[in-house]
Amino acid sequence: MLETLIVMLVKIGVVFGALLLTVAYMTWVERKVIADFQVRLGPTRVGPYGLLQPIADGMKLMFKEDLTPSQVERVVYVLAPSLSIIPAFIAFAVIPFGDTTTLFGLLSKPVALHITDIDVGILFVFGVASLGVYGIVLAGWSSNNKYSLLGGLRASAQLISYELSMGLSVVGVLMLAGSLSLVDIVRAQEGIYAWRGIPLLPRWFIFSQPLGFCIYLCCALAETNRAPFDLPEAETELVAGFHTEYSSMKFAMFFMAEYANMITVSALAATLFLGGWLGPIAPSPVWFIGKVFLLLFLFIWLRATLPRFRYDQLMHFGWKRLLPLALLNIAATATGAMLVLRG
C-alpha cells in the first residue's frame, strides 16, 4: 500500500517536473530553431548557447509589476490564467510514457510508466482539453478591451470547430485498436508489417491511418493556437489577442499553457499514431520522448514556414475540408476493418 502510494507520488512528481522543464526549455528550442531557419543566432548571451535564457526569462516575469487595468471583471480576470494552465497539465495524467519497468531491478514489482490508465483515457484528454478554452475566452471577455474580446471570440469559434474534426480523426484508430485506453492503443501497435518474411514497417497506426494522422495534426495546430492558426493572438491585427492586458506571471501562465498544450497534443499524436513508447533497443521512455520532440520540431518548423490563415479560410478549411475528410476516413476504416475481420 505504502509502496504504491510512494510510487504514485514519485510518478506524478517526475511527470510534472519534466513537463515544467520541457515547457521552459521549449521556449529556448523554439527561439534557437526559428533563428536557424531565419539565419540568425537566437539567444547567446545568458550561459553557453543561451541555455540559461529560460531561467532568466522566468526571473524577469516573476519580478515584473503585475498590472490590472481599470474596469476589468476582477474575479474572472484573475481566474482566467489558472483556468487555462490547469487543464493543460491535467491532460498528461493518462498519457503512457513508457512500458512497465522495474527500474533496472531496483523495485520489487514492475511499475507501469503512466500516472493512471482509465477506461476512457483518450476521451479524458479531449474532455480536459475542451475545458482549456474557457481560460482564453474568459480572459478575452474580462479584460475590458476590444482586441482581447475579439481574440476570445475567435478562440471559442476556432476551438469548437476544430475539436469536432480532431475527435473524428482518431475514431479510425479507436476502431483498429478496439479500446479507448491509451495503454491498450499503444499495445495494439506492437509488431511489424512483413512482406514474405522481410520486415518492412512497424505496425504503427500512422501507416494504416495516414489520413487520420494528417487531419489530427492540422486540428492539433488549431487547438493549440499555433501558427498558421494563431488567430486568437494575431499580433498584426489584435495587438496580442486575448492576453493583451495581462502582464507578469499571469501572462506567463498563458504562455506556459500554450506550450504545455503543444506537448500534450504531440504526446497524444505519438501515442495514437507513432506507437507511443514502442521501439527497439533503447529504453521505452527514450523512444516516447524522441517521438514527442520530433512532433514538437514539426510544430516549430510549420510556424517558421507558413503564413497565417485568414479567418474565413480557417472556418472554410475546418468545416468544409477537414470534417468531410474525417468522416470519409471513418467510413473507409470501418469498411476495411469489417472486410478484414470477416475475412
Next chain:
Amino acid sequence: MEIAFFSGLALVAAVSAILVVVQRHAVYSALFLIISMGALAGIYILLEAHFVWVIQVIVYAGAIMVLFLFVIMLLDIRREQDPWAAPDRGRILVAVLLSTLLLVELGMAAGTHLVGGAGAPGPAGEFGTTQMVGQLLFTDFLYPFEITSIILLVAMVGAMVLAKKRLT
C-alpha cells in the same frame, strides 16, 4: 465516504444552479451553469458511469457552454439594470403553482425509494464502461437512439431554415 462526496457534489450543483438564476450578468450565469454541470459529472463518477461522465464533460461543459459564452459575448449582453424591480404578479403565481406541482411529483416519485427503499442498484463491475454503454445503445436502445438523433437533426435543419433569409 461515498455519502460525503455525494453530499458535497450535490450541494455544489444545487447552489450553483440557484446562482445561475439570480446572477445579474449573463456571463456569470453561464459560469455557474458550468460549475453545476461539473458537479453533476462528479456524481456520475460516483455512480461508476465513467463513459457518461466524460461525455458530460466533453459535450456539455466543453462544447455547449462554450457556444453559450460565445453567443453571450457576441451579442454583448450587458448587466441587467434591476432584475428584482416590479415583479409581475401573474408570473409569480404561475411559477409558484408549477414549482409546487414539480415538487409534489418529485416527492411521489422519490417517496417510494427515499425512505427505506431499495435504492439504486449497486454497480456490477462492467456497468458504465464504454463497452457496456455501446452494446446497450446499439442493441436494446437502438430505436430510441436513432430517433433521438433524427429529432436533433430536425431541430438543426429547422434552426437553419429560420435563421437564413435565402436558402441557396
